[in-house]
Amino acid sequence: MAKLYFRYGAMGSSKTANALMVAYNYKERGKRALLAKPKLDTREIGVMHSRIGLEEPCIYVEDLVEMSTEDLEAYDCIIVDEAQFCKKSDIEFFTHLVDDLEIPVICYGLRTDFQMHLFEGSMWLLAWADKIEELKTVCWCGSGARCNARIDSNGKMVHAGKQVEVGANERYIALCRKHHVEGKTGLEKNE
Template sequence: RDGDHMVHSRIGLEYPCVYFHEMREMDEDKLKENACIIVDEAQFLTKEEVLYLVHLVDDCGIPVICYGLRADFKGDLFPGSYELLVMADKLEEVKTICWCGKKAAFNARFDEKGRVLKEGAQVVIGANDQYIGLCRKHWMLGDLGPDFNGQGTGD
């Protein structure tokens, strides 16, 4: 989404990539030349795409690593995440920390006034600056913390 056939990190790194639909059109022998396949934003995969990745692992012997969010800002599983939770051989959580020091298990979406939102479209393209990781308690309370733009809970 950030460029033509390039993956860009938030810290400025970039690397060439192949889009998923292009990978599906590739010959499996060509795919086997890769040490592994890495999928970013895996929460947006369809069930069919997850099953294709399972085929690559089980039938072609190609390791696949997927990165993505488990749930949206409402606390609902993304469809792709659900399918991956069902089919994955192994799950590893990348832990982040809430402002209070506890594990941030929820992704809160907030507006320009610092209010945590619980309604709206599941996906807002290019809105990375409108999300923050929170623990369950502060996600439920809608509390972005005492230092968040001086807003506290956004009230």
């Protein structure tokens, strides 16, 4: 029976690397996995790229939802990265793939933004996923990091701004809840 998976983690928890490894495992077994990400992720067009250098071509979720049933049924699995940027309608489509077409959908993404608010895609994945798994990473203090902090060029936490500001290590850091609440990034300069 196919399932909808949500594998979430803070920045630096190897979500994309994990997604690419799962796709490789499918390929190694003679299966076809389709990689997708939302258009809102503008860092690299048509490529799913991890910080450790793994990368594979991908399509956009917005194109995935336009595919015919026949084309979709050619795949053994759909793997979605940056799923926090998906809309509710995208997550509803993923449930259709799982429930009606029996295609497993494995989504990777952040649970919350830099202000600890749920993203739309994450909220609906938390509500509807059959299996929810946390991918772990650590704070600078060594504790488990579940919070994402947006940082400025001096390593200080940013507390206001748009929910979505695409970036990676230069803009975000994973922190434990205590240090997120205290605003301590471990990177602060001149303190």
